[in-house]
Amino acid sequence: MEEDGTKLSLTIVDTPGFGDNINNEGSFHDIVEYVEKQYDIVLAEESRIKRNPKYQDNRVHALLYFIAPTGHSLREIDIEFMRRLGPRSNIIPVIAKADSLSPPELAAFKKAIMEDIAYYKIPIYNFPYDEEEDDEETIEENDELRAMLPFAVVGSEEEVILNGRRIRCRQYPWGYVDVDNPQHTDFSKLRFMLLSSHLQDLKEITHDHLYEQYRTEKLSKDGDVDPEEEEEALRQQEAALKAKYQARQHDREHPSSPVSQTGSVDVAPPRPSMDQQ
Amino acid sequence: MEEDGTKLSLTIVDTPGFGDNINNEGSFHDIVEYVEKQYDIVLAEESRIKRNPKYQDNRVHALLYFIAPTGHSLREIDIEFMRRLGPRSNIIPVIAKADSLSPPELAAFKKAIMEDIAYYKIPIYNFPYDEEEDDEETIEENDELRAMLPFAVVGSEEEVILNGRRIRCRQYPWGYVDVDNPQHTDFSKLRFMLLSSHLQDLKEITHDHLYEQYRTEKLSKDGDVDPEEEEEALRQQEAALKAKYQARQHDREHPSSPVSQTGSVDVAPPRPSMDQQ
CATH class of the missing domain: 3.40.50.300 (P-loop containing nucleotide triphosphate hydrolases)
Structure with missing residues (x-):
């Protein structure tokens, strides 16, 4: 073109x-x-x-x-x-x-x-x-x-x-x-x-x-590195992320709950950007 | 009202x-x-x-x-x-x-x-x-x-x-x-x-x-009935349905494949409707 x-x-x-199935793991x-x-x-x-x-x-x-x-x-x-x-x-x-x-x-x-x-x-x-x-x-x-x-x-x-x-x-x-x-x-x-x-x-x-x-x-x-160990580490990361996601959804649905929501105004992600090089 | x-x-x-998770089983x-x-x-x-x-x-x-x-x-x-x-x-x-x-x-x-x-x-x-x-x-x-x-x-x-x-x-x-x-x-x-x-x-x-x-x-x-048996029957039904779904998706993506698509013009579902009573 x-x-x-x-x-x-x-x-x-x-x-x-992508994402069309019931289970998209x-x-x-x-x-x-x-x-x-x-x-x-x-x-x-x-x-x-x-x-x-x-x-x-x-x-x-x-x-x-x-x-x-x-x-x-x-x-x-x-x-x-x-x-x-x-x-x-x-x-x-x-x-x-x-x-x-x-x-x-x-x-x-x-x-x-x-x-x-x-x-x-x-x-x-x-x-x-x-x-x-x-x-x-x-x-x-x-x-x-x-x-x-x-x-x-x-x-x-x-x-x-x-x-x-x-x-x-x-x-x-x-x-x-x-x-x-x-x-x-x-x-x-x-x-x-x-x-x-x-x-x-x-x-x-x-x-x-x-x-x-x-x-x-x-x-x-x-x-x-053992590929199985690597897979396991990935699984753990995913589980941690899942827990975080569920906690955040819960916070969103119950904004009055004592757990604060301020986590959402975190700083931008530490991406390997040009200006850091 | x-x-x-x-x-x-x-x-x-x-x-x-509903349906928002990765795994929606x-x-x-x-x-x-x-x-x-x-x-x-x-x-x-x-x-x-x-x-x-x-x-x-x-x-x-x-x-x-x-x-x-x-x-x-x-x-x-x-x-x-x-x-x-x-x-x-x-x-x-x-x-x-x-x-x-x-x-x-x-x-x-x-x-x-x-x-x-x-x-x-x-x-x-x-x-x-x-x-x-x-x-x-x-x-x-x-x-x-x-x-x-x-x-x-x-x-x-x-x-x-x-x-x-x-x-x-x-x-x-x-x-x-x-x-x-x-x-x-x-x-x-x-x-x-x-x-x-x-x-x-x-x-x-x-x-x-x-x-x-x-x-x-x-x-x-x-x-x-044993509830476990019942659960198992349900699982089998679901697996059969899943296989059917995948076959149909495959047919749709490869319409030229020898497996015909005419299944889709099946008659209406046999619902227990008033006119059958």
Whole structure:
């Protein structure tokens, strides 16, 4: 595809059926495995003497995580998924089908999601910058994009000519949602950020931080750590997270309970961002 | 509350958090238990010598099952829930937040849901009638309501004065959804049916069929059947249903596969309806 006159090779990996079952314990497993597999391929390629001229980088440079427009807060499955995948790829949280939320509902939902992301210390891609190296414009742009998180999007496969202009929209009996209209959705901002303004940054973070982190873990543990022990540690982490989730849900449902809720205004997650390097 | 000048005592039981966890295996348990508990209370009341003058019928006469507006088909949890609760209460399937589906999407989604309900033989309240006893008008009305299933609803707590009329609506940047406008949602039809036209029928079916069925099962098995055996039978049924679900999902994703899809045009579920009595 072409974007701003630059040819772009884009691979999209979809995960149909994610979270559709009664028991979704195994839902992340395949996705984590897929993402790590791409790192393994790069790792194998790096250690080759004779490089493969046809080598293609299939690493996941950005992971759009679609959140159901419940209007409440993150569900257990959202938290667990992002927590598991965050250290492996740039997660960009996105509210799907945002046209079912009115502007005040959407604002409240975005706020609740970001509070959850901070509370559970979920590592997302939060438009990091380096105050010393980056120019003012970049810093401002990143602050603006970060304030929009999570992006609220509406998809459509329908194209309609309206006032002589071809638009992608969803037609309802009460009006039409123009997918590219920033008053209606964040789609155009997200598109520009992904394919243009932040494409390079997403690739760099993937290579310099996420892949590097995976590589270090992988090489330092090969033959060292018992996979069963590792699995057990993961299970314990999950159980702890589950307990935390249940306590928080309980707090939310019984706000008058003596256990305070102030945990939710924790500081932002300690993500390995550019400005810390 | 009052409806058409008749005083109505309405109890609403909500089930917050249903299906929100990663593993929802236990989600139905509490709800089944609650519904059966109400039958047990009636059963105990019936066998008393001295009746309780303050006795209040708290049986669940109608169970609105809210289906998420995915636009695809029923999820495993929907099927399992309705299959478990259908023999115990009048299930009325409802598409929640239907304002996120355009009219053609909504029509296709309704069709897919009803196909699933037939395919998995899910016992819902399908507006039964007796061709010999009921008058033509009732038959026509019921046919019409049955054709609308599942009802597509949109909720709102917002009231706005529009053209001098007070309406409940949802306001979006692209228009407003009038909850009571039949062009926008099925809410007014559902409301009228529940609180007025079909109130008596729902209560009668609950008492004459669903409760009677429960009573027979309960009295015939007390001391007779091993609860563990029963639990095991239920587990086996669930496993069979799960296998069926997975096969169907596979068929849907690979429509060209040799296994045919014609199972989906099965006849309607053999519900214990009025016209069979």
